[in-house]
Structures are given as C-alpha cells and as structure tokens.
Amino acid sequence: MAKILIVDDEVQVASALRRLFRREGFAVEVALNGEEALEKLNTFQADLVISDFRMKGMNGAELLERVLRVSPRAVRILLSGHADLWSSSPSSAAQAVSHFISKPWDDDHLVARVRTLLGGQQSPTTSSA
Template sequence: MAKILIVDDEVQVASALRRLFRREGFAVEVAFNGEEALQKLVTFDPDLVISDFRMKGMNGAELLERVLRVAPRAVRILLSGHADLWSSSPTASAQAVSHFISKPWDDDHLVSRVRTLLGGSHEPSPSTP
C-alpha cells in the first residue's frame, strides 16, 4: 500500500484529501504545516508528498526542497490555487517540485494522476464492507 503525506494548513482541505486517498486504499498521514511535516518524516516514509503552497511559516516549495533531502525517493506535488506561484517563490528549486496541481482539483483526476506518478503499481487495498 502506497503512503501519502498531505500537508495543508487548511483543516478542511487536509481532511478532504485524507478522506479521498484513504477511500482509494492509500495509507495517509496529515500535517498542518511544514515543521509538523518534517517531524512526521522521522517515522513515516511516504511514497508521495502533497503540499499546499501558501502556508504560514515555511511555504510548500520550501518544504518540498527539504523533503527532497530527507526523502529523495518521494514524489513531491505542490498544490496551489494561485497563478503567481513561481513568481512568489523565485528560490523554489524546480527539482524539488516533481509536479504541480491546481486548486480546486477534480477527485478522479487527482487520484489518477497520483497513481500514474507512483508508477501504477499501487493498486487500492481491498475494501471491507
């Protein structure tokens, strides 16, 4: 089962993503800021990290740069509803951000994209009634 770390300072967004990916059979952890995410990486080795861009403290691009150093094999997705993403973060390393997804997202498209990014090898776990 693939593991996903979701990082977003908006509780509703983080909860929606957690429900979506758990329903699809992924193991999911949530962090509400960059520092909390880095702490989770000590014990949780994700296959994929989805981070919001605009968060208080460390922004998503900065977080994903640190994730690249700590968990280099993890796919790193930046999620944002802001078109000015790169102009507002000129130091963001293109290498640190594997992929960009715009808010609002379409659930089916997001799940499909994540499965593709993970190589399609992470099928959902069997559901229990």
C-alpha cells in the same frame, strides 16, 4: 500499500484529501504545516507528498525542497490555486517540485494522477477490486 503525506494548513482541505485517498486504499498522514510534515517524515516513509503552496511559515515549495533532501525518492506534488507561485520562491525550491496540481482539483483526475506517479502502488484491497 503506498503512503501519502498531505500538508495543508487549511484543516478542511487536508481532511478532504485524507478521506479521498484513504477511500482509495492509500495509507495517509496529514500535517498542518511544513515543520510538522518534516517531523512526520521521520517515522512515516511517504512515497508521495502533496503540499499546499501558501502556508504560514514555510511555504510548500520550500517544504518540498527540504523533502527532497530527507526523502529523495518521494514524489513531490505542489497544490495551489495561485498563479504567482514562483515569484516568492527561490529557483532551487521550484526545482524540488515534481508535479503541480491546481486548486480546485477534480477527485478522479487527482487520484488517477497520483496512481500514475506512484507507478501503480496501491493497497491490496484496491488492486483486487
């Protein structure tokens, strides 16, 4: 079963993503900021990390740069509704982002993209349906 870590400081957004991916059969953990996400990665071996860009403290690009160092095999997705992403992030942080998805997202498109990025990893209940 593929494991997804969702990082967003907006509780409603994090909850919506958690519901979406759990319904699709993924194991999901949620963190509400970058530091919490890094702590969770100590015990939760995420296959994919989805992070919001604009968060208090560490932004999503900075977080994904650190995720690359501690969990280099994890796919790293930056989720944002803002066009000015890279103006406030160093180029090394931008390079740590595997994929970018705009807010608002389409649930079906997001799930399909995640499945593609994970190479078909899914839960047994989803694959047998």
